[in-house]
Amino acid sequence: MSKAQLRAWIGLGSNLEDPLAQVSTALQELRLLPDTTLAARSSLYRSDPVGPPGQPDYINAVAALDTRLEPEALLDALQAIEQMHQRVRKIHWGPRTLDLDLLLYGDQVISTPRLTVPHAYMTERNFVLWPLAELEPELILPDGRPLNTLLQHCPLGTLEKISL
Numbered sequence: 001m002s003k004a005q006l007r008a009w010i011g012l013g014s015n016l017e018d019p020l021a022q023v024s025t026a027l028q029e030l031r032l033l034p035d036t037t038l039a040a041r042s043s044l045y046r047s048d049p050v051g052p053p054g055q056p057d058y059i060n061a062v063a064a065l066d067t068r069l070e071p072e073a074l075l076d077a078l079q080a081i082e083q084m085h086q087r088v089r090k091i092h093w094g095p096r097t098l099d100l101d102l103l104l105y106g107d108q109v110i111s112t113p114r115l116t117v118p119h120a121y122m123t124e125r126n127f128v129l130w131p132l133a134e135l136e137p138e139l140i141l142p143d144g145r146p147l148n149t150l151l152q153h154c155p156l157g158t159l160e161k162i163s164l
Helices: 019-030 071-084 126-135 147-152
Strands: 006-014 036-041 044-047 058-067 099-105 160-163
Touching: 006 019, 006 126, 019 036, 019 044, 019 058, 019 071, 044 126, 058 126, 071 099, 099 126, 126 147
Parallel strands: none
Antiparallel strands: 006 058, 006 099, 036 058, 044 058, 044 160
16 A cells, blocks of 8 residues: 655755755756655745855745655655755754755654654744745644744745746
8 A cells, every 4th residue: 555645845945056056956856756746836035044144145945745755754855955965064054055844744743853844943934934825825734823824923024036
């Protein structure tokens, strides 16, 4: 018996080595994941950096994947894509060539040493919530909170849509 498909939401971000190309390429690479379909992708957004000062701006997007991969297998696949982009983890919230975050995995709540879903900071970040709302404005988080309520407390601010 095969595992049922679930909708997983992935946050993408880059602020090094041609961030626009990094995120665009990663969106194409998500299409190649086994047992997974790229169902939708948001526009690309420019956002201010979070973390240490002096970083370049980020390019961000959100992707919807329909997948049969288990959560940690999906995490492994996302981290493999990051490694193909030569992601280096030196500084917490520091600059990076590519960051792929598993934001939501169906309506599941997951807490393991390797994975926290929903993503711990997603409800505080305009560069996650606004692209997510572009794709699924009526989304309800696993804890019952509607996405549109979260948007009321997370202003667009300097977040800027730059392309479809």
